[in-house]
Amino acid sequence: MPDQVTLTIDDVKVTVPAGTLVVDAAKAAGIDIPVFCSHPKLDPLGACRMCLVEFVGSRGSRLDTACTVRVAEGMAVRTNTEQVKAVREANLGFILINHPLDCPICDKGGECPLQDQTMAYGPGVSQFVEPKRHKNKRYPISDLILLDQERCILCWRCIRYLEEWEDKPQLGLFERGGETMIDTFPGQPVDAKTSGSIIDICPVGALTNRVARFRYRPWELKKTPSVCNHCPVGCNLRLDERVHALRRIVARENMAVNDEWICDKGRFVHQFVDHPERLKKPLVRDAQRGTLREATWDEALDRVVEKLGALVEANGPNTVGGIASPRVSNEAAYLFQKFFRALVGTNNVDFAGGSAVRAWPTGLSAITDIARSDLIVLVGFDPSEAAPLLAVHIKRVVLRKGAKLLIIHPRRIELAKYPGAYLPVLPGNEAALLGELAAAVQASKGVRGQEARGKQAARNPQSPGPGPQYPDVVALLAAAKSPLFIYGPDVARGERGRATVAALLNLATALGQGDKLAYIGAGANEQGVRDMGLLPDTLPGYAPVSDAAVRERLGKLWGLQPPAEAGQTCARMIGGGVKGLFVMGDNLAALPAVAEALRKLDFLVVQDLFLTETAQLADVVLPACSFAEADGTYTNLERRVQRGPQGIRAVGESKADWAILTALAEKWLAAEGRGDRSGVAPAAAPELPDWKRKKRKAKTGPAAKPWNYPTAQSVLEEIGKAVPFYATMRWEALGEGGLQWSARDLRVGVRDSGLSNTQSPTSNPRPGEFLLVSSPLFWDASLFMQYAADQVRQLIPAPFVALNPADLATAKLAEGSQMTLTSPHGSVILTLKADASVQPGTVWIPATLPGLPAETLGGGRGEPISVVVR
Amino acid sequence: MLSDNAKAEIRALQARYPMPRSALGPALYVAQREAGWLPADVLAEVAALFGLDATEVGEFASFYHMYNTHREPGQYHIEICDNVPCMLGGAVKLGDLLRERLGIEFGQTTPDGKFSLGRVECLGACATAPMFMCTEKFTGRIRYFEELHTPEKLDEALALIASGHGFDTCERWPLGPFRHGGRPDTNFLLARVDKPDSHRIETYIADGGYETARRVITGAGTTPPRSPQQVIDEVKAAVVRGRGGAGFPAGQKWSFLPAGKYPRYLVVNADESEPGTFKDRMIMEYDPHQLIEGIILTSYAIEAERAFIYVRGEYYFAAQRLEGAIAEAEAKGFLGDNIFGSGKKLKVIVHRGAGAYECGEETALLTSLEGYRGHPRLKPPFPAVEGLYGKPTIVNNVETISNVPHILRHGADWYKQWGTPQSTGFRLFCLSGQVKRPGLYELPHGTTLRELIYEYGGGPTDDSGGLKAVIPGGLSVQFITADQLDIPLDYENLAKAGSALGSAGVIVIGADQSMIEIARRTVAFYREESCGKCTPCREGVPWLEAILERIERGEGRVEDIALMLYLADMIGGKSFCPFGYAAIWGLQSNLAKFRGEFDAAIAAARERPVIPIRPIYRPDAGAASGVTEPSLPLEEKYNAPTHRR
Secondary structure (H helix, E strand, O other), X not given: OOOEEEEEEOOEEEEEEOOOEHHHHHHHOOOOOOOOOOOOOOOOOOOOXXXXXXXXXOOEXXXXXXXXXXXXXXXXXXXXXXXXXXXXXXXXXXXXXXXXXXXXXXXXOOOXXXXXXXXXXXXXXXXXXXXXXXXXXXXXXXXXXXXXOOOOOOOOHHHXXXXXXXXXXXXXXXXXXXXXEEEOEOOEOOOOOOOOHHHXXXXXXXXXXXXXXXXXXXXHOEEEEEEOOOOOOOOEEEEEEEOOEEEEEEEOOEOOOOEOOOOHHHHHOOOOOOOOOOOOOOEEEOOOOOOXXXXXXXXXXXXXXXXXXXXXXXXXXXXEEEEEOXXXXXXHHHHHHHHHHHHHOOOOEEEOOOOOEOOOOOOOOOOHHHHHOOEEEEEOOOHHHHOHHHHHHHHHHHHHHOOEEEEEEOEOOHHHHOOEEEEEOOOOOHHHHHHHHHHHHHHHOOHHHHHHHHHHHHHOOOOOOOOOOOHHHHHHHHHOOOEEEEEOHHHOEHHHHHHHHXXXXXXXXXXXXXXXXXXXXXXXXXXXXXXXXXXXXXXXXXXXXXXXXXXXXXHHHHOOOOOOXXXXXXXXXXXXXXXXXXXXXXXXXXXXXXXXXXXXOOXXXXXXXXXXXXXXXXXXXXXXXXXXXXXXXXXOOOOEEEEOOOXXXXXXXXXXXXXXXXXXXXHHHHHHHHOOXXXXXXXXXXXXXXXXXXXXXXXXXXXXXXXXXXXXXXXXXXXXXXXXXXXXXXXXXXXOOOEEOXXXXXXXXXXXXXXXXXXXXXXXXXXXXXXXXXXXXOOOOOHHHHOOOHHHHOOOOXXXXXXXXXHHHHOOOOOOOEEEXXXXXXXXXXXXXXXXXXXXXXXXXXXXXXOXXXXXXXXXXXXXXXXXXX | OOOHHHHHHHHHHHHHOOOHHHHHHHHHHHHHXXXXXXXXXXXXXXXXXXXXXXHHHHHHHHHOOOOOOOXXXXXXXXXXXXXXXXXXXXXXXXXXXXXXXXXXXXXXXXXXOOEEEEEEOOOOOHHXXXXXXXXXXXXXXXXXXXXXXXXXXXXXXXXHHHOOOOOOOOOOEOOOOOOEEEOHHXXXXXXXXXXXXXXXXXXHHHOOOOHHHHHHHHOEOXXXXXXXHHHHHHHHHHOOEOOOOOOOEHHHHHOOOOOOOOOOEEEEEEOOOOOOOOHHHHHHHHOHHHHHHHHXXXXXXXXXXXXXXXXXXXXXXXXXXXXXXXXXXXXXXXXXXXXXXXXXXXXXXXXEOOOOHHHHOHHHHHHHHOOOOOOXXXXXXXXXXXXXXXXXXXXXXXXXXXXXXXXXXHOHHHHHOOEOOOOEOEEEEEEEEOEOOOEEEEEEOOOXXXXXXXXXXXXXXXXXXXXXXXXXXXXXXXXXEHHHOOOEOOHHHHHHOOOOOOOOEEEEEEOOOOHHHHHHHXXXXXXXXXXXXXXXXXXXXXHHHHHHHHHHOOOOOOHHHHHHHHHHHXXXXXXXXXXXXXXXXXXXXXXXXXXXXXXXXXXXXXXXXXXXXXXXXXXOOOOOOOXXXXXXXXXXXXXXXXXXX
16 A cells, blocks of 8 residues: 555645545645534544535546545545535535524634534525424533533534543433434533533534633634643643633644643633732731731832841841742743842752652653553553543553553552553552562563562562562563653652652663653643752752852853752741741642741742732732733643743733742842842931841852843743753744753763662551542642632532542441541541542542641651541 | 342343443343333443443433333333334224223323333334234333234234233234245245244254255265355355345355454344335244354355344344244254354354334444444445454345355255346245235245236225335335336336335335325334434434425425425435435435325415524525525426426
């Protein structure tokens, strides 16, 4: 079979790859063949009959559907004959007779393929004088999507999407003939996590977005290509704005990242952008009354400069620090760490889940590698809940190419139903299990393996020793030609996390696949903030702070060198290591224990969208913009740097993170220049305190260079100088699809490969005690969810704890009852749920539930937590 | 909650198929028998047993007429066929009588929950019209009650059902094979049906049954066994054309199988649903071993080790008889792991459909057999290349397969002594409608319509006003008029006359019968049975029905005829599967040949109905509003009275 096939469509000769559908070949030839059921991402169906064209053969011409026929050499197709026109007109007539024609009140009106095709190919007037058929209108198929069965033209696109991509056949055809309708099974709403994709691909207004419904007319929208800010996949999306409000979000195609799908969080959770409770002005704590009051930007920033400066000068730079959120832009993260390193003079910068997590700095080799792999090993990572688009890609390669999954997780996650193996593991035992697997793989390799096994056994006497415990798993691993090893933050925290990652690397190396290890973080820009050096021990570009050459290089760029000693981690800063703290975009105080610690600070600055629990404790609150209101770049889990341009006007006086930091730095530098950080002219403050006078005299030597960043793009330009592998990441060069930096540019030292597993395996919990599992849940109570639209907010579950049904039975506990759970860290009351996916001996309390029960009990610290249920 | 027994039964059903999902249909029968009907919770329970999403089971169940997903029927659910042949045989009167006797309307259940009443499409009992089928709710048993010509007969049938003994047997009531006959020299397929215990293996063996299969597969005496290719060649030489409707030569179909691809499957299409057709039923009910020998030979020829008989769900008794016959043949070693001691394997599985005409289309049948809604699939790939479970599959009609033993017993030349070169052999002609002796007649291809209707059928009934029209090949083909009765019943001559032999269901229509009613009832059938997959059929056929109903009500418009011709033109050949043609051929020829009746009805129409505002789809469309009728562009093209398409 030749690779390329030449055919003629309406006298246009076109050459396309063999196997191309005629409808796609026509597109290549610039000829429009109208379609409804056909979709480039879905299997051919041939149901709507809209694409009937004439195939000219030796025995005359025959009609057939261009969406189901594949090209053949010498094929001749006619799309412009009288017959084809007549058939199109008739077919549109058929579709329209029972279509309600309520275009004036239909969300799709204006961007509706049915409208467009009726205009282009349809009959002028209806021939239909009979009563129309009636079906359900405004029919909810989930909390997020409405179905109008009358508008539906039964193209099956939604059904096929859920079947072919989500493997969740939750929409089906019910009844038959003219009564056929798309429906859910009674009582079973669509809950696929990318369900909103069916709205995008619906060729009529049958499926509408309940959050965005009636909030726009398509032709009024200003559309901005952007990047999602919810998880590290970095799905491409489009922000649709009308009169300065974000009306809706739709998916944007990027074949390297999200194909053309986005998850329901990315699509529906956007009301936080223009939520009425957004901070619109800076706030400062009133000295007299002790409460927060509105202030001007000048006043607020002056207060920060003054107070932080005072702490620095009184107690040294190491008594202040900054904690940022891993969802802020690269520009914000870069300037944040630069502020502390170059101006304050400390390496005290970190983010929650930053230095505490043993992250593999190069992320995933490429998202498209998923489609090329034959085995995906998931260790402590649940894509379905944490990064649904990865789950979509993984399901696709499983369903279409027969890839296998090896899942090592304390919970039987959704993907565990697919071929491969699921190894349940008690939290904390991952390293031991991976060690055993690596040894078993070595052993299966023969003599050389024998030696390795000996070493392994010597190193880790507690390990039960390699044996034929997992023959199937070892065979699965050995058979894989292009495996991927993916782990998540849950198994990479703390010392145990280091051991787990080392063991996983050992395993991958033992299979000769050491370069296939991938870490997938939790924050939307976690890769980017790490690249930017938002870590206490790492400079921009992953050089350790001890690297004098890099410090010198940065010193030339910044005017001042960063300190050589590592800064404090997030936990230490919160735990009393600093007196002054700058928190950018993270609501640390949502956890009462942290709030208690933050109260002890001398000075707290919070930069955020809302008056969060943390902001309420702050001395100065700086109103920041959301991702939709500010230019910025974000780096996703495959090191793809993508643009997120400003899509709507900033709310109130809020400013982009990078702009706030620039303004602050300018004031800081000005104060420094004057030898005065109070922000007021020296004349206005005649009595200078002692520390200032002393300090002023000491002010000699190198000075920080001015911060001249009129735009985010100018920050990105400097990032290119600070981080070698960002040198080519210019705003224009990124284009609409982004650019990946090459993992080869970053030679990752395999420093930990020989690290032995020093952690004792977790023992089975005692009767009545359970090990806490706090892996994430998609619909959680994270900040954006709390400020989402009502339809979305009701998806936040009431706090619960899930146990294996067998455990419930043994402990004689009833589902639905309220139980007190106690751990060494705290105690919470939760509703009991039975869930067979939870392993016996464990309790699952998802991360970030309302009230943060899992975190209160000590979840997410990288240590096994034993919980008593009463 | 399903009982443990039911669950075990469902699991056993799953084990019968290469893919458990195929057992979904049979499992729903089990569940329906247990629960009385199929509400959502029962469907969800079945879904759990299959590891399917409940949606998948829900959409499957709601596709098929015989699964009661909307309401629980009475203890005895009576469904009357009023499709065209039955309508001609007095089904409307029977319906009125039934409603009066039971005191309920269609769709209702008697207050005591004993009887419920419904309508159903053709049940394959056209020669024994009027009739109804009755389903016993908690056993799932189905029995046909036929020839209910008089109120007394109906009362007798109802009394039998009410007595609780109505289902002591599921054989048709009255018992025994219905009227049949034919030429003595072509009495092959129906040769045994009158014998006592005609369905038993002993009867068949005594008649030389299974000897042909044994001889072909194992050889006899000095005759060596024949190779599968030789069998295919023999059948190919005999030019056995498919008896299901399309008339594709069976041997040729078999030779499309791709070499070296296994497993292969044989699927026997016993979904006899074309109105006017009831021949396969007779074979399966009264001579099932003939079919099984055909299956053995065909499976041998195509090298299949599994054969499925997809029997329409309403043919409960036929399915019972087939199961019995298969058990007998297995016991004798004619089926199983070592057929005739040859080492060859063959397992035959009877699969009941559940009421969907579309499943007679071979790809829809396969989809249905795999446990999905009976939607047709794209061709190519053809089933012979990628059929059941994606494997090479041959789908043949019951009568086609039943011809195979005769051909291999006597040879292709013997077979070709009857009929014409392109329509060889003999045929089961199903004669129904307004004729004195409706029934099943086995005659050579090429017998004229006149001979069939007058010589065997005794001519039109006395109250018919004489013969007006004949539908020669099942409801989906074009009409033949009284002046065309000398047409020989074969493929080529009927094609020449603008019709088709189809499934050889010959329906006779009397002069007093309204052709508008025929047209409306025909289109109603296709509207009811459209699978809903493609636009022209799903939307166009109900539109045609609405127009015809309006004309029948006396609200026809002059432009309706052109509109109907236009719609028919835009359905036929534009739809996904041949169903589109089937739905409109009858109407097209009806309008061409009996246009006068339509014109008269329209001319006599009452005041013109108030037409709602007709939407203008495009602002640039010629006419401004619906106040006055714009002249239809169709008018000119479709208004010629002698229009023949």
